[in-house]
Amino acid sequence: MSADKISPAVRYWQDDETLECVSVIPEAPDVRTFCFAAPSGALFSYLPGQFLTLELPVPGGPLYRTYTISSSPSRPLSISVTVKAQPGSLGTRWMLDNLVPGMRIKAMGPAGHFTSHHHPAEKYLFISAGSGITPMMSMVTYMYDQGRIPDVVFVNCAKRPSDIIFRERLEHMSSRFEGIELRWVVEQGDRYQPWTGYQGMFNQLMLGLMAPDYLEREVFCCGPEPFMQAVRDALAGLGFDMDHYHQESFQPSLAAEDADATEGDVVPDEDTSAEVEFTVSGVSQKCTETDTILATARNAGLNIPSGCTFGVCGTCKIKKVSGQVHMVHNGGITDDDIADGYVLACCSHPIGKVEVEV
Template sequence: MRLRASGPARIFSLPRAGRKKYLFISAASGITPSLAMTTYLYDRGTDIDVTFVHCAQRPQDIIARQRLEQMASRVPSIRLVFIVEQDDPYRVWTGLRGRLNQLMIGLIAGDYLEREVYCCGPEPFMDAVREMLIALGFDMARYHQESFGAPVRKEDQLPQHDDVIPDEEAAASIAFARSAVKASCTQTDTVLAVARGAGIVIPSGCTFGVCGTCKVRKTAGNVHMVHNGGISEEDIAEGYILACCSKPIGAVALDL
């Protein structure tokens, strides 16, 4: 059998010089480039500061787990975090469970704003990671991802992402219909903060998109909402949002 292979394009790769702090985020077989880059840093023997986050269906699905644990056991500045959705039968799992969310990113890497982020995995997974980082105020110029699509040779051939990034200088407004109140704001203000400033009471709890206490119905306009499980897809389809983690994009009206 003959196979045609081409060399790396060096687009999704580490810089040749300079010490940086890295956050590698991967899922499924997307662990491959993160594993290669971590191995390179380990073999080079220079200062290493890597937080390695990998998401899998079960612990048994974590690729190269022993190799990663071996490197981390010898270099304390390589920090491994595995997140699984299900346990292995008849084996105890003491790590994180569920799906990666904003809360986990903050707990795993409290200094994520200082890190260079490399992400690889299925497209929906990478879309979700980008949404989380944008909502957390991360500088997306320091975000890099590797898609499973056709290979590209130049950076201008990379696919363009239609991400919604709230602009702190862009004007927005929220109309509270039943209260006959309209408040001006910017795209980086949350609906909850604007409501409080306008004297509108919205019950709230966690203020991080988990508890669902601040659920309100949007009747017009668009918001950028990145929640952490506090609202169902059915509620979203019916126009509901979580005020604590929703930011108005332009003019928005609420049933309040």
């Protein structure tokens, strides 16, 4: 009997199936890796560096939060996100306090364009801070699992050595492949544990010492916006070709905040009335042109899943049936989706009357 007759057909997870938490792994203070599997046994297909949007059943209603996948698609039996609870965080704190093996939650995705797959190169430079290490972990694990020795300089910045996420796993991969060079930077040392590596804030001098050939590398950066701005400034000041710089963030950048509001055929006017008809719900809601479709839906008592709320994650993508919207997004929707009539509710402003499938 041939192998294809006895092997079950390969099926991949779709986001209409819940995810089951199968393990919770402590990584660092207030940092956990949550590993999920598909209850049906389906495999996971995604690109290293992409993200998931989780629907978290917090008290008071579901909360949508976007997390980069920290596992690698080369290990398709499960999928993991590694999260860090920041002061005042709601969703991530709920996960750390409540999400345990056996629980099931809804998720959307995978999605995102921050991946080395879209930018093949002979040499890479990964620069991250804090939990921004997660997409880099996915990408470098994928390279490691391919068995071909890559050329990656992997830089991660943390407050102290004990806050470096995935340190042991990365050092293991680096010990096997000489093409994975690790560079840790900490702001301060841990008491009773001497630190002999880089200390201070990441800067141009460190960059030159860590990767003397940085001008030849494809750069991926992830972390808090001030950190990424510092990296951008350092590279630009050293003459780096910024066409080879890529970043991922779920916080609005200065460029996003300063986006030209006149983009498109019309400019929303706060004194001009508009109307959004939600065709599936049979609800119509008056608003102004400066209101987003997402805010208008909430005012009408409707729930459109959303994550970042400024056009990056794509969670709030909906189908526009008719009418015109003014949309200035930050990469959360493709040109093909727009051509098919989809818009992002969080950054789409109705012009006149608009009908959407909600």
